[in-house]
Amino acid sequence: MIPLTVNGTTHHVDVEPDTPLLFVLRDTLGMTGTKYGCGIAQCGACTVLVDGEAMRSCQFPVDAVGASQVTTIEAIEEDAVGARVVEAWVSVEAPQCGYCQSGQVMAATALLKAVPKPTDEDIADAMTNLCRCGTYNMIADAIRQAAG
Amino acid sequence: MKDFLTAPAAAPGSAVIAKAGPLSRRGFLGAAGGLALVAMLPVRPSRAETAAKLVPGTRVPAFLEIRPDGSVHVLSPFVEGGQGIATGMAQTIGEELDVNPARFTVDCAPPGPDYAVVGGMRMTGGSFSTRSSYPLMRRLGATAREMLMRAAATRLDVAQDTLTTEDGQVLHAASGRSLGYGELAEAAFALEPAADVPLRDPATFRWIGKPVARLDMRDKSTGRAVYAIDQKLDGMLYAAVRHAEYFGTKPLSIRNEAQVRAMPGVHSVHLLEAAVAVCADSWWRARKAVETVQAEWSEPEAAGLDTVAKDFSSEGMLQALRDYDGETHPAETEGDAAAAFTGADKVIEAEYVAPYLAHGQLEPPSAMARFNADGTLELWLPNQAPEMFQGSAAAAAGLEPAQVRIHSPMLGGFFGRHFIYGPGNPYPQAIALAKATGMPVKVIWSREEEFLNDAVRPLSMSRFRAAIGADGLPAALEVRTIGEGPIGRYFGAMLQTPVDSSAVEGIVEKPYAIPNRAMVFGKRPHPVNIAFWRSVGHSMNDFFYESFLDEIADAGGQDPMALRRALLARSARHLALLDAVEELSGGWKRGPFEVDGRTRARGLAMASPFGSETATIAEASVEDGAVKVHDVWVAFDPGSVVNPAIVKKQVESAVALGLSAALYEEVVYEAGRRRDQNYDTYTILTRDDMPRVHVTILESGAPMGGVGEPGLPGVLPAVGNALAAATGQRPRRLPMKNLSFS
Numbered sequence: 001m002i003p004l005t006v007n008g009t010t011h012h013v014d015v016e017p018d019t020p021l022l023f024v025l026r027d028t029l030g031m032t033g034t035k036y037g038c039g040i041a042q043c044g045a046c047t048v049l050v051d052g053e054a055m056r057s058c059q060f061p062v063d064a065v066g067a068s069q070v071t072t073i074e075a076i077e078e079d080a081v082g083a084r085v086v087e088a089w090v091s092v093e094a095p096q097c098g099y100c101q102s103g104q105v106m107a108a109t110a111l112l113k114a115v116p117k118p119t120d121e122d123i124a125d126a127m128t129n130l131c132r133c134g135t136y137n138m139i140a141d142a143i144r145q146a147a148g
Numbered sequence: 149m150k151d152f153l154t155a156p157a158a159a160p161g162s163a164v165i166a167k168a169g170p171l172s173r174r175g176f177l178g179a180a181g182g183l184a185l186v187a188m189l190p191v192r193p194s195r196a197e198t199a200a201k202l203v204p205g206t207r208v209p210a211f212l213e214i215r216p217d218g219s220v221h222v223l224s225p226f227v228e229g230g231q232g233i234a235t236g237m238a239q240t241i242g243e244e245l246d247v248n249p250a251r252f253t254v255d256c257a258p259p260g261p262d263y264a265v266v267g268g269m270r271m272t273g274g275s276f277s278t279r280s281s282y283p284l285m286r287r288l289g290a291t292a293r294e295m296l297m298r299a300a301a302t303r304l305d306v307a308q309d310t311l312t313t314e315d316g317q318v319l320h321a322a323s324g325r326s327l328g329y330g331e332l333a334e335a336a337f338a339l340e341p342a343a344d345v346p347l348r349d350p351a352t353f354r355w356i357g358k359p360v361a362r363l364d365m366r367d368k369s370t371g372r373a374v375y376a377i378d379q380k381l382d383g384m385l386y387a388a389v390r391h392a393e394y395f396g397t398k399p400l401s402i403r404n405e406a407q408v409r410a411m412p413g414v415h416s417v418h419l420l421e422a423a424v425a426v427c428a429d430s431w432w433r434a435r436k437a438v439e440t441v442q443a444e445w446s447e448p449e450a451a452g453l454d455t456v457a458k459d460f461s462s463e464g465m466l467q468a469l470r471d472y473d474g475e476t477h478p479a480e481t482e483g484d485a486a487a488a489f490t491g492a493d494k495v496i497e498a499e500y501v502a503p504y505l506a507h508g509q510l511e512p513p514s515a516m517a518r519f520n521a522d523g524t525l526e527l528w529l530p531n532q533a534p535e536m537f538q539g540s541a542a543a544a545a546g547l548e549p550a551q552v553r554i555h556s557p558m559l560g561g562f563f564g565r566h567f568i569y570g571p572g573n574p575y576p577q578a579i580a581l582a583k584a585t586g587m588p589v590k591v592i593w594s595r596e597e598e599f600l601n602d603a604v605r606p607l608s609m610s611r612f613r614a615a616i617g618a619d620g621l622p623a624a625l626e627v628r629t630i631g632e633g634p635i636g637r638y639f640g641a642m643l644q645t646p647v648d649s650s651a652v653e654g655i656v657e658k659p660y661a662i663p664n665r666a667m668v669f670g671k672r673p674h675p676v677n678i679a680f681w682r683s684v685g686h687s688m689n690d691f692f693y694e695s696f697l698d699e700i701a702d703a704g705g706q707d708p709m710a711l712r713r714a715l716l717a718r719s720a721r722h723l724a725l726l727d728a729v730e731e732l733s734g735g736w737k738r739g740p741f742e743v744d745g746r747t748r749a750r751g752l753a754m755a756s757p758f759g760s761e762t763a764t765i766a767e768a769s770v771e772d773g774a775v776k777v778h779d780v781w782v783a784f785d786p787g788s789v790v791n792p793a794i795v796k797k798q799v800e801s802a803v804a805l806g807l808s809a810a811l812y813e814e815v816v817y818e819a820g821r822r823r824d825q826n827y828d829t830y831t832i833l834t835r836d837d838m839p840r841v842h843v844t845i846l847e848s849g850a851p852m853g854g855v856g857e858p859g860l861p862g863v864l865p866a867v868g869n870a871l872a873a874a875t876g877q878r879p880r881r882l883p884m885k886n887l888s889f890s
Contacts, residue, residue, distance in 0.1 A: 023430060026378075027431055027432065032380075033371020036512065037510045038826055038827050040595070043827055072371070074370075093362050093365050095368035096801055097509070098230065098364065098367075098369075098373045099509075099511045099560030099561060101369055105371075124835060128835065130510065130832060132509055132510050132563075133561060134800060136834075138800075
């Protein structure tokens with residue numbers, strides 16, 4: 001059994017130690033808000049926060065989490081910055097199909113936690129998640145709005 | 149039409165996935181707005197007689213449920229996949245029903261003849277959803293409102309004409325009484341609907357035509373949106389598959405089955421039609437196990453439609469298109485092109501090429517199947533046409549269509565991905581595995597399996613030749629297109645002509661007054677699984693045509709804007725678009741010009757896809773050998789719109805996908821196999837390459853056109869034309885990443 005703290009709750013999961021955190025969240029814990037897109041840390045749909053930093057959970061072995069706190073999209077509105085990001089996302093109407101947006105919201109939250117007033121360059125550096133619907137400009141608008 | 153409606157769907161797994169009887173294409177297209185795609189998609193009502201009696205889009209209870217709290221639940225003919233159709237339906241119905249769209253929830257309806265509202269059929273595609281259903285859905289809302297008022301009149305014992313409605317309430321002004329729709333719905337929807345209920349005066353619209361807030365934004369911003377891949381059932385097994393290395397080959401045996409079975413969580417190991425599969429208690433365990441499978445596979449055939457040969461390559465396929473010496477058929481003929489070439493001052497010619505493309509939607513395909521105790525089958529799967537999947541799944545399961553229940557969750561992107569493409573869909577695997585295990589099974593394709601097995605936008609090649617007159621205008625245009633489109637592949641039996649509309653659209657029916665034209669098409673099938681892809685034939689053909697039109701302009705010493713204006717002098721609608729895009733971009737300037745010490749230029753292109761009209765300008769430069777697109781301006785005329793905010797975002801989305809295809813995307817076959825298996829090497833547009841996008845909507849009042857696809861085709865040639873002006877090098881082959889600009 002591997003201990004794993006997600007959104008403040010500690011679970012003990014019976015999986016192989018090298019299981020990617022993504023599939024523990026989705027299949028073992030039933031938290032499907034975090035998405036599988038590519039499995040090779042390219043697209044960012046699986047982004048979660050590990051101790052407040054954006055992490056691509058599809059390439060993050062569950063046994064590497066250790067005592068770190070994992071935050072997923074399911075709890076993002078409980079975070080003050082995350083809640084602001086969500087409001088901005090809704091207000092700008094950033095999503096289209098929405099599949100990548102859990103990861104985008106998590107990446108944006110991590111960015112604003114680290115850099116409360118990001119420049120366009122900060123946004124470009126931090127927001128590397130793919131969006132097949134091409135919502136990149138709307139996402140940048142939403143981040144600027146959330147930053148205030 | 150009747151023959152068409154009763155046409156049987158073919159069994160899954162065959163190359164030609166749907167066969168159908170004859171269809172009066174002319175008759176149908178006349179009704180549906182001149183696009184062929186929709187004509188090609190059969191519905192398969194379980195009882196044709198039922199369908200004949202029922203008028204789709206009219207039976208209120210099939211579409212609307214009004215809950216006690218007054219909220220409205222819509223069962224929509226269409227699936228939401230980012231295009232905003234759920235919100236558009238709520239606006240259209242809500243306007244006439246008199247309920248604020250914000251109180252709507254919208255889900256995709258199960259199969260049923262009520263929902264065949266797209267020219268008598270049902271699908272979410274061809275940019276048809278809004279334009280095909282808008283009049284019907286307005287009428288449905290108005291009919292429901294009248295039923296609610298009639299029920300209220302009975303309940304209040306007053307004359308119906310003393311009642312009014314206001315946002316979900318029926319009001320009796322004289323007595324000050326009111327009844328909520330939620331209180332009335334049960335009695336109201338049991339009434340016979342009235343015929344010819346008057347519709348609201350468009351001048352009084354509160355929601356149609358307004359940028360009403362989308363209904364799905366909060367769920368999609370908080371992870372609560374549920375897609376097919378997120379579905380769960382009690383006692384479900386997860387399945388992962390590995391497909392044949394060569395398309396069309398089959399697994400014969402597994403050498404290490406005992407070893408695979410012994411892996412953690414593994415339930416069972418299976419040989420499927422074209423794949424090996426492992427069922428396990430989590431998808432990750434299933435996937436790890438399936439990747440250790442050592443299988444014997446059949447040898448690939450030398451050639452064929454259902455099979456990719458060991459020596460097949462996309463480059464070889466292109467050469468085959470070039471070498472084609474078979475029959476060609478006129479796709480568009482006007483005047484006497486041959487004579488015009490004979491006397492021409494100047495002749496130019498060029499070959500244009502576009503590659504195979506993957507859909508690359510972010511949600512990997514999945515399918516969840518469960519056989520119920522009563523022998524029925526339930527399927528949860530991404531799909532753009534529930535009745536088609538119902539028919540095909542029934543055939544795969546050996547059931548009647550009525551015994552198959554299709555659930556259509558929202559789509560994590562589609563772009564044409566979720567039609568039936570034979571072995572290009574996972575649901576036959578889910579059905580086979582649920583049958584074999586006696587348990588519910590969810591199959592998910594890994595991203596790698598998806599890139600290797602997605603059905604692809606066909607590789608295409610056209611040869612252009614123009615005669616330039618002494619006036620600098622094109623006197624004649626010849627185009628030779630060789631290849632195959634998805635309509636010809638899947639619905640060829642319905643085409644009344646040997647010309648595949650999906651292979652030549654964007655080359656024919658262009659609006660320019662070129663007096664002599666001779667476009668021909670020759671069919672050369674692809675030995676790979678081909679697909680519809682956002683804007684279908686327009687996705688490459690408008691690039692070809694509009695690029696070559698700039699070559700004509702250059703050869704005739706004309707400015708590209710001036711040339712288009714000259715050739716469109718008699719089309720007010722197109723001139724208005726050119727005016728609009730010119731104004732939006734701050735005035736036409738082709739360049740090249742300098743910005744921050746770098747050379748930039750602008751390119752112009754027009755397209756007429758899916759009943760809409762577009763004019764697009766792109767500003768581009770080459771920086772350190774790489775193409776940089778700075779701004780894209782689009783003037784877009786779909787006739788009229790339901791939600792301008794959604795329309796603008798759909799156009800911006802189409803710009804992104806068009807630019808992605810222009811710059812980066814190609815599915816490359818080498819030695820019978822696809823080269824790229826994930827986004828690391830199959831590059832799609834990232835934030836770094838996203839230009840500023842500026843969209844203006846023109847509502848010309850022309851018949852309503854499509855929205856989801858039409859923003860795309862103009863982008864590629866606008867970028868190509870800008871690069872040609874900036875560098876002097878003309879991009880004639882996509883993607884442009886393979887070109888070296890100096």
